[in-house]
Amino acid sequence: MRIGFDFDNTIVSYDPLFYNVAVEQSLVPVGLPKSKLAVRDYLRQSDHENVWTELQGYVYGARTNEATAYPGVIDFMRLARDSGISMVIVSHKTRHPFLGPEYDLHEAARSWVSIALTDGTDHLIEPKQVFFELTVEDKIARIAEIQCDYFIDDLPEILLMSGFPENTGRMLFDPEARYGTGGNVTRFGSWQEIRAFFELKWKAHS
Numbered sequence: 001m002r003i004g005f006d007f008d009n010t011i012v013s014y015d016p017l018f019y020n021v022a023v024e025q026s027l028v029p030v031g032l033p034k035s036k037l038a039v040r041d042y043l044r045q046s047d048h049e050n051v052w053t054e055l056q057g058y059v060y061g062a063r064t065n066e067a068t069a070y071p072g073v074i075d076f077m078r079l080a081r082d083s084g085i086s087m088v089i090v091s092h093k094t095r096h097p098f099l100g101p102e103y104d105l106h107e108a109a110r111s112w113v114s115i116a117l118t119d120g121t122d123h124l125i126e127p128k129q130v131f132f133e134l135t136v137e138d139k140i141a142r143i144a145e146i147q148c149d150y151f152i153d154d155l156p157e158i159l160l161m162s163g164f165p166e167n168t169g170r171m172l173f174d175p176e177a178r179y180g181t182g183g184n185v186t187r188f189g190s191w192q193e194i195r196a197f198f199e200l201k202w203k204a205h206s
């Protein structure tokens, strides 16, 4: 079995980080909810779209090392690896931010993977199984090419995009319950739920 993972907001959570950086730069009030969307909405409503765009470049480019994995995702990867499951990360990211300094966003993300997704000194996912594609179309093509049995993403529009392979199970990671269930997408609210789903499958096949 091969499982594919999206990266941003699926494996790695930026919520506390966006809040912390925005407060540090005095862009938002301290009392704002500690989430990326709350920071975005606050800046948009105060007509600071460019500030929001530049903040994203800074967080993804210069501060990604401070982002944290979602609870349970590393334990799940460890279990999957020990169960002989092959794992791949497929993400889409521009190389540089749209505004502000030219941070290398791919390098920042790879560096996070090599530090955070480890078990002692071993990579939980081999570096050559980590793909950062430049466009969403390239991401879908990569998912099709590597023939994942399942792909986990936080955005339904990715899982429902035309060209998404028929034989790949579409798993939506939706920890804030932003979406309903429907169609051929299965919704999960946590990595613990995803783990329970696979544990049942692995038991049935052992």
Ligand SMILES: [Mg+2]
Binding pocket: 006, 007, 008, 009, 010, 153, 154, 155
């Ligand atoms: Mg994502």
